[in-house]
Amino acid sequence: MCNLYSVTTNQEAIRRLFQVAEDRAGNLASLPAVFPDQMAPIIRVARGRRELVLARWGVPGPPQVGAPLVTNLRNPSSPFWGPFLGLASRCLVPVNAFCEYAETKPRKTPIWFALDPSRPPFAFAGVWIKWRGVRGPKSAPIDGEHELFAFLTTEPNAVVAPIHAKAMPVVLNGPEAYERWLTAETPDALKLQAPAPEETLRIVAQGKKEDP
Numbered sequence: 001m002c003n004l005y006s007v008t009t010n011q012e013a014i015r016r017l018f019q020v021a022e023d024r025a026g027n028l029a030s031l032p033a034v035f036p037d038q039m040a041p042i043i044r045v046a047r048g049r050r051e052l053v054l055a056r057w058g059v060p061g062p063p064q065v066g067a068p069l070v071t072n073l074r075n076p077s078s079p080f081w082g083p084f085l086g087l088a089s090r091c092l093v094p095v096n097a098f099c100e101y102a103e104t105k106p107r108k109t110p111i112w113f114a115l116d117p118s119r120p121p122f123a124f125a126g127v128w129i130k131w132r133g134v135r136g137p138k139s140a141p142i143d144g145e146h147e148l149f150a151f152l153t154t155e156p157n158a159v160v161a162p163i164h165a166k167a168m169p170v171v172l173n174g175p176e177a178y179e180r181w182l183t184a185e186t187p188d189a190l191k192l193q194a195p196a197p198e199e200t201l202r203i204v205a206q207g208k209k210e211d212p
Helices: 009-018 175-183 187-190
Strands: 005-007 031-034 040-045 048-057 090-095 095-101 109-114 120-136 142-154 202-206
Touching: 005 090, 009 048, 040 120, 040 175, 090 142, 090 175, 095 202, 120 175, 175 187
Parallel strands: 048 142
Antiparallel strands: 005 031, 005 095, 040 048, 040 090, 090 120, 095 109, 109 202, 120 142
């Protein structure tokens, strides 16, 4: 389960790549390490146009699970997750690299994956919701309405599986995939929930909890 990724492409390049019509993200700094409950950029459709906004990573989990925060959505057939998959709730999550942890001792080793060593941007297939409550760091909790996001996972491909055998994020790469995730009817959009082709990803770094 991916709980760490990076967004290091500059804001103007993100706008161009994802054909953003309206930028509401403010001044977007480079994010070499995005952890759960942090703010990060997403692209969604509003009023028929793509907009770039900041949202907080992690949505409330199913009550029976007892997890206060869920960052990855694996089972779209679950009644709990169904409402998250409608057109109004889908988004793109810009990414340059993501991290999984190898089961090494005495401690796990962070392993970073990207399209190639230059870290070209791509996207995770994401979902977002509005939610009211208390979120943010314990040192400065924020009570109010929040915009939250998570992203879909799928079976790992041959590159990720030796490091993390349970799952990998759904990787979207290219304008057709971005458009399909944002605009297709749900059954068609969910066909994108498949392992990335083996040649798509490479291990580009290891050992640090920040994309070097």
